[in-house]
Amino acid sequence: MEYYDIDDIIADSQRLPVKFQISVPGLGYLEGNPGKQVSKDSRMELPLWLALILAICPIDDSEDSGQNFVELLPPEFLSAKVQNAIKSSPATIDLHSILPHFYNFVVKWCWLFEDAQLVQLCLDMLRERAAEINSRSSNSTARQNLDQINKLDEFEKRIFKLNYDSFKDLKQWLAAQHP
Amino acid sequence: MSIPAKLTQTLTPGEVNFLAENEMITILPRYSLDKLQLIGTRIPALRPMKREQVPIWLAIILKNQDKCNIVMPQWLTVRQLKAFYDQEVKNSDRFAQLPWHWIEISKALLEKASDDMPDKPHEIRTIIQDLREIRQLKARKGLKELNESYIQLDNLSLLEINELRPFIVKVMDQMRKLSDSVNSGEQ
Amino acid sequence: MNMNIDDILNEFENSTSTKSSRDLDNQSLIRCWVNERLTPDLLIYEADLVDRMMERVRAQIEFIELNSIELQNEKEIKLTLVIVESELNRINFLLRSYLRTRLSKIDRFSIFIRSEASEVKKLSNDEYVYMENHLKLLLDLYNTTFLGKLPETLQKIDDTSGGLSMITRPDLKTVVFIRALENNDITVDDEPVELIKGGIYALRYEAIKDLFEKKAVEII
Numbered sequence: 001m002e003y004y005d006i007d008d009i010i011a012d013s014q015r016l017p018v019k020f021q022i023s024v025p026g027l028g029y030l031e032g033n034p035g036k037q038v039s040k041d042s043r044m045e046l047p048l049w050l051a052l053i054l055a056i057c058p059i060d061d062s063e064d065s066g067q068n069f070v071e072l073l074p075p076e077f078l079s080a081k082v083q084n085a086i087k088s089s090p091a092t093i094d095l096h097s098i099l100p101h102f103y104n105f106v107v108k109w110c111w112l113f114e115d116a117q118l119v120q121l122c123l124d125m126l127r128e129r130a131a132e133i134n135s136r137s138s139n140s141t142a143r144q145n146l147d148q149i150n151k152l153d154e155f156e157k158r159i160f161k162l163n164y165d166s167f168k169d170l171k172q173w174l175a176a177q178h179p
Numbered sequence: 180m181s182i183p184a185k186l187t188q189t190l191t192p193g194e195v196n197f198l199a200e201n202e203m204i205t206i207l208p209r210y211s212l213d214k215l216q217l218i219g220t221r222i223p224a225l226r227p228m229k230r231e232q233v234p235i236w237l238a239i240i241l242k243n244q245d246k247c248n249i250v251m252p253q254w255l256t257v258r259q260l261k262a263f264y265d266q267e268v269k270n271s272d273r274f275a276q277l278p279w280h281w282i283e284i285s286k287a288l289l290e291k292a293s294d295d296m297p298d299k300p301h302e303i304r305t306i307i308q309d310l311r312e313i314r315q316l317k318a319r320k321g322l323k324e325l326n327e328s329y330i331q332l333d334n335l336s337l338l339e340i341n342e343l344r345p346f347i348v349k350v351m352d353q354m355r356k357l358s359d360s361v362n363s364g365e366q
Numbered sequence: 367m368n369m370n371i372d373d374i375l376n377e378f379e380n381s382t383s384t385k386s387s388r389d390l391d392n393q394s395l396i397r398c399w400v401n402e403r404l405t406p407d408l409l410i411y412e413a414d415l416v417d418r419m420m421e422r423v424r425a426q427i428e429f430i431e432l433n434s435i436e437l438q439n440e441k442e443i444k445l446t447l448v449i450v451e452s453e454l455n456r457i458n459f460l461l462r463s464y465l466r467t468r469l470s471k472i473d474r475f476s477i478f479i480r481s482e483a484s485e486v487k488k489l490s491n492d493e494y495v496y497m498e499n500h501l502k503l504l505l506d507l508y509n510t511t512f513l514g515k516l517p518e519t520l521q522k523i524d525d526t527s528g529g530l531s532m533i534t535r536p537d538l539k540t541v542v543f544i545r546a547l548e549n550n551d552i553t554v555d556d557e558p559v560e561l562i563k564g565g566i567y568a569l570r571y572e573a574i575k576d577l578f579e580k581k582a583v584e585i586i
Contacts (some may be wrong), residue, residue: 002534002537003530003531003532003533003534004534019267027191035261054289103353103356103357106357106360107356107357107360109360110360110361113353114361115361116361119356119357119360119361122357123326123327123354123357123358126350126353126354126357127325127326127354128323130322130325130346130350131319131320131322131323131325134319134322134343134346135319137344138315138319143321155349155353158349159345159346159349160348162314162345162346163343163346165185166341166342166343166344166345166346167342169191169192170192170338170341170342171190173191173193173196174192174282176284177290178196178287178290181466181467181469181470181473182463182466182467182469182470186403187403187470188403188404188405188406188540188542189378189403189404190400190403190404194463197456197459198396198400200456201396210445212442212445213446215446215449215450216388216455217388217449217450217453218388218392218419218422218423218426218453218457218566219388219389219391219392219395219419219424219453219456219457220389220392220453221388221389222449236452236456237449237452237553240448240452244445244448246445282543327555328555328557328559328569328570329554329556329559329565329567329568329569329570329573330567330568330569331565331566332543332566332567332568333564333565334566335566337586338586340543340566344543345566347541348540348541348542348568351540351568351570352537352539352540353539355539355541355570357530358555362555
């Protein structure tokens with residue numbers, strides 16, 4: 001993981017549903033009540049970088065109460081419904097509408113939750129979609145694939161362009177006469 | 180930037196061709212040239228009709244000036260290329276053992292020395308194109324086997340590897356990051 | 367300046383280098399260039415090799431200057447010059463691309479390189495001076511444009527605390543393509559992988575770095 005990786009930074013700002021475990025004075029601005037407290041059990045969405053810290057930091061360092069500031073709630077885009085949809089049509093599903101940085105998010109999520117099943121699902125999906133992306137991006141009428149490109153996650157878009165450029169460079173070189 | 184970012188960890192087709200031009204080829208000089216000490220090699224004395232091995236880049240200079248004929252490599256004949264094509268069709272799970280620089284060398288010789296070819300150049304060009312396409316299809320089918328640890332690509336030539344390189348590297352790297360996220364629990 | 371072309375050719379022949387050492391150096395330089403281009407990390411600078419090649423380049427340029435003025439009307443010399451100049455361009459390209467590729471890695475990883483003695487050792491003297499000056503210029507620029515305006519605790523550019531290091535280092539896990547030059551058994555993700563001589567593989571650099579250094583695989 002690189003510090004200056006823009007995709008990684010964007011994946012970090014993905015909002016996640018959380019539930020506060022305790023009431024905290026002065027934090028009301030997080031849910032649009034500046035100056036007020038945020039109360040125990042209130043639900044809101046926080047960016048991943050903040051949600052993760054609050055979810056793993058114990059409230060009190062001295063005692064091992066196991067209680068943290070917030071509890072992470074399972075996000076919609078990782079629900080069983082979405083996972084089943086991915087499983088049934090990995091090649092054609094609109095991944096971008098599910099989450100624009102799906103793979104990068106899963107990597108971050110799984111450092112914490114070690115969801116081996118989710119990772120396997122992603123690996124299978126990526127393998128399937130990569131072959132499709134390769135074939136489409138090697139097609140010189142790639143513009144016709146615009147519909148398909150819109151369904152790609154940001155990582156997939158990047159490899160689409162990489163492969164398209166590589167294919168085009170070679171094609172141009174092969175077509176040119178050399179001195 | 181000392182080199183463009185897109186050139187990190189890959190080569191351009193022109194650079195792969197540069198490597199191909201260092202391969203040796205047999206020529207039949209039509210002209211005398213004294214031996215010549217170059218920076219990276221020594222060129223033997225050339226005498227008319229006496230076969231010599233020289234780097235392809237030199238053969239092309241001589242050929243451009245009509246100072247030699249190029250002896251076509253064994254594999255660059257309709258017969259041999261057809262045999263390769265048949266192998267590609269027969270073995271769907273592996274590539275025929277074409278030379279490491281078959282695309283670049285055939286391109287150069289078709290452009291510069293087609294009059295030295297014993298076969299009809301347009302036939303050679305057609306089979307080369309067919310070979311290229313069937314191998315591309317096969318390589319693409321092989322991408323369905325991509326995984327986070329390794330893949331084997333025996334007999335793919337350097338230019339073919341180079342075309343797929345940026346894509347394969349990025350996909351395998353991403354797969355590895357995904358699988359590391361549960362296996363090692365480390366960043 | 368009265369040397370004729372035969373003298374020069376003879377002189378070339380009589381110089382210490384034999385055919386094989388020139389060919390070997392040329393092949394080594396090509397290898398070094400390909401390796402530097404296709405590996406994620408900075409490799410050891412090939413000082414002696416580059417020095418020898420540069421010396422021959424200088425001699426060849428002298429040869430061209432001498433002959434292009436005095437003998438340009440002779441046809442045979444003309445062809446000889448075309449050949450000599452073409453080869454000179456090829457060697458110049460290799461040297462330039464090799465050095466530039468190294469500079470691009472030095473730029474990217476300079477903070478990392480400075481932090482490890484074993485990395486600094488990979489640099490030539492010139493590269494070391496370049497790295498230090500370049501980094502100083504960058505830091506001055508950062509400080510005057512934005513870093514200086516931040517609170518002091520946020521001014522670091524080499525902070526390694528907080529889970530994610532700010533220091534950009536080579537990704538040794540990235541995939542490279544190799545050809546096995548001999549049979550070897552390696553391990554990738556605790557799985558045994560058999561490398562068969564002549565086989566071509568795409569796998570993570572880390573897994574074959576030792577074999578690459580022992581020349582048991584080549585990067586392609």
